[in-house]
Ligand SMILES: Nc1nc2c(ncn2[C@@H]2O[C@H](COP(=O)(O)OP(=O)(O)OP(=O)(O)O)[C@@H](O)[C@H]2O)c(=O)[nH]1
């Protein structure tokens with residue numbers, strides 16, 4: 001399968017929790033540190049090049065962006081965490097908003113947590129995995145930008161992260177690259193599973 005079986009369309013960007021779309025149906029959110037490739041991954045999986053805005057400069061996504069897949073299914077592109085040049089007040093706003101979103105969002109069925117395969121398991125990532133497993137929110141890990149490493153090194157890092165998260169109940173972990181399409185099929189399978197969409201090769 002090359003892309004999701006339903007074509008996503010942009011619904012809206014929310015800066016505050018009051019602006020979120022109705023909390024019905026099911027949605028899957030993409031989280032991770034700034035610049036790990038959340039928006040790019042979403043675009044690759046959707047099969048639409050510029051659905052979510054991407055950028056070489058960290059801090060591109062500044063709102064919680066919602067994409068409609070039809071039948072009350074949604075994808076959610078979250079703002080990146082930990083970009084120093086974003087003002088402290090704004091970072092605090094996002095930390096609180098993100099916490100609240102994760103805590104209260106009933107339609108959220110799973111979180112895709114992206115990490116740069118070259119720098120996995122930073123403090124934010126550990127906190128997120130910890131939090132999700134305690135809150136009972138399924139978390140699936142994508143080690144992104146796998147094209148930046150040799151296949152051997154990428155697989156070694158995958159194994160290492162897996163082992164380090166051994167005691168946590170993560171839903172799965174995989175390598176990914178938008179550049180050479182490593183792991184696209186595997187990620188689509190997970191998304192379809194979570195969203196209740198048909199999956200076919
Ligand atoms: N080599 C490589 N670069 C990638 C990949 N995915 C994303 N990038 C690059 O990483 C940079 C950041 O990508 P974004 O998708 O904007 O990252 P983001 O996580 O949404 O960033 P914020 O919205 O700022 O948090 C861009 O320059 C992308 O081209 C990948 O699989 N491989």
Ligand SMILES: [Mg+2]
Nearest residue numbers: 038039060061
């Ligand atoms: Mg982004």
